[in-house]
Amino acid sequence: xxxxxxxxxxxxxxxxxxxxxxxxxxxxxxxxxxxxxxxxxxxxxxxxxxxxxxxxxxxxxxxxxxxxxxxxxxxxxxxxxxxxxxxxxxxxxxxxxxxxxxxxxxxxxxxxxxxxxxxxxxxxxxxxxxxxxxxxxxxxxxxxxxxxxxxxxxxxxxxxxxxxxxxxxxxxxxxxxxxxxxxxxxxxxxxxxxxxxxxxxxxxxxxxxxxxxxxxxxxxxxxxxxxxxxxxxxxxxxxxxxxxxx
Amino acid sequence: xxxxxxxxxxxxxxxxxxxxxxxxxxxxxxxxxxxxxxxxxxxxxxxxxxxxxxxxxxxxxxxxxxxxxxxxxxxxxxxxxxxxxxxxxxxxxxxxxxxxxxxxxxxxxxxxxxxxxxxxxxxxxxxxxxxxxxxxxxxxxxxxxxxxxxxxxxxxxxxxxxxxxxxxxxxxxxxxxxxxxxxxxxxxxxxxxxxxxxxxxxxxxxxxxxx
Ligand SMILES: [Fe+2]
Ligand SMILES: [Fe+2]
Numbered sequence: 001x002x003x004x005x006x007x008x009x010x011x012x013x014x015x016x017x018x019x020x021x022x023x024x025x026x027x028x029x030x031x032x033x034x035x036x037x038x039x040x041x042x043x044x045x046x047x048x049x050x051x052x053x054x055x056x057x058x059x060x061x062x063x064x065x066x067x068x069x070x071x072x073x074x075x076x077x078x079x080x081x082x083x084x085x086x087x088x089x090x091x092x093x094x095x096x097x098x099x100x101x102x103x104x105x106x107x108x109x110x111x112x113x114x115x116x117x118x119x120x121x122x123x124x125x126x127x128x129x130x131x132x133x134x135x136x137x138x139x140x141x142x143x144x145x146x147x148x149x150x151x152x153x154x155x156x157x158x159x160x161x162x163x164x165x166x167x168x169x170x171x172x173x174x175x176x177x178x179x180x181x182x183x184x185x186x187x188x189x190x191x192x193x194x195x196x197x198x199x200x201x202x203x204x205x206x207x208x209x210x211x212x213x214x215x216x217x218x219x220x221x222x223x224x225x226x227x228x229x230x231x232x233x234x235x236x237x238x239x240x241x242x243x244x245x246x
Numbered sequence: 247x248x249x250x251x252x253x254x255x256x257x258x259x260x261x262x263x264x265x266x267x268x269x270x271x272x273x274x275x276x277x278x279x280x281x282x283x284x285x286x287x288x289x290x291x292x293x294x295x296x297x298x299x300x301x302x303x304x305x306x307x308x309x310x311x312x313x314x315x316x317x318x319x320x321x322x323x324x325x326x327x328x329x330x331x332x333x334x335x336x337x338x339x340x341x342x343x344x345x346x347x348x349x350x351x352x353x354x355x356x357x358x359x360x361x362x363x364x365x366x367x368x369x370x371x372x373x374x375x376x377x378x379x380x381x382x383x384x385x386x387x388x389x390x391x392x393x394x395x396x397x398x399x400x401x402x403x404x405x406x407x408x409x410x411x412x413x414x415x416x417x418x419x420x421x422x423x424x425x426x427x428x429x430x431x432x433x434x435x436x437x438x439x440x441x442x443x444x445x446x447x448x449x450x451x452x453x454x455x456x457x
């Protein structure tokens with residue numbers, strides 16, 4: 001089973017990171033899921049693949065009543081992001097899924113019907129959760145052609161999907177980045193190969209540099225906090241992406 | 247225990263089963279929190295008994311027992327939670343199986359000739375093996391869960407006897423009698439809370455067999 005770890009808490013406003021599953025088979029990529037709770041409402045960010053549904057669901061259940069989750073946010077269309085949607089809908093048929101308009105008619109192959117989806121327009125939108133305003137920030141072509149990150153201005157947290165992702169060896173897979181230089185070696189090949197557009201990358205760096213960010217939370221690997229946030233953005237802006245050989 | 251769950255035949259039942267597991271889990275959480283409280287209360291009671299000295303020896307022994315009870319209860323709850331995790335995994339697997347079955351059945355009705363015969367054979371063997379297997383698995387897990395809840399109920403019954411005995415011992419506590427009495431009533435109330443949680447746990451658990 002995975003573990004649900006609080007990364008931000010202010011009264012009825014919380015962020016939980018659902019991470020690291022010791023029972024996960026090697027052939028499945030490790031993922032992080034995040035739950036943002038505000039008052040009586042909660043949204044699950046990148047709910048994960050159907051294979052990890054039991055681990056994610058059970059980890060959340062240890063600290064939070066999953067019946068209160070009625071929204072999910074999918075940064076993009078990948079199976080490790082959203083193929084568990086059918087299970088979440090089994091559990092609660094009222095769940096709404098926020099995803100780029102581009103994928104609206106693709107995701108029903110994983111589960112859900114027309115009314116399940118709330119399409120996000122290319123320039124992003126606000127998503128209100130229990131009175132808290134979250135912003136879907138465009139991150140197209142990083143790596144998916146219809147791609148969004150989610151920014152919480154109050155918590156100063158940016159959920160960054162596959163951007164910032166690292167494939168960490170056992171023993172170096174802490175919740176937070178501790179040694180940036182050491183950590184980023186495990187992110188480099190991934191970003192070079194998966195991130196398709198240099199222009200999109202520069203746009204993204206400019207866009208997020210203007211935001212106040214205490215933590216960047218990726219869907220794989222460790223969380224960047226404090227000075228490592230700017231370090232990551234600088235590193236990414238200098239990286240050559242969209243190339244086949246590293 | 248006849249209500250055999252068969253998610254593959256009854257759509258919507260997986261969701262029902264998951265919601266039932268969540269209700270059980272919410273009760274487990276409240277029992278864990280209360281067990282933690284009893285642990286702290288017992289530690290205080292042990293100190294109090296030490297201060298009261300000779301006249302509270304019996305009370306001290308019981309406080310130690312109550313502390314052990316709280317630790318046992320916490321452990322029992324951990325195992326219970328692991329079992330519910332097993333149930334979520336099994337339900338998830340069964341939903342996947344039923345999705346494949348649904349698609350295969352649709353394929354059978356559309357397909358012709360050799361293809362259709364192949365699908366037919368596949369559906370038959372799947373039906374015999376996997377599906378019965380996984381609903382058996384859910385029933386087995388549920389039986390285990392019921393047994394564990396029954397064991398826990400017994401354990402808590404023991405806790406409640408300990409609390410009552412502590413109350414009797416408190417009467418012999420001399421100058422400390424009043425405060426010992428207060429502590430043992432607190433024990434009784436808190437264990438009462440656990441008993442109520444366990445009653446709802448038992449109720450949620452038995453919902454499965456009504457279907
Ligand atoms: Fe992806
Ligand atoms: Fe990913």
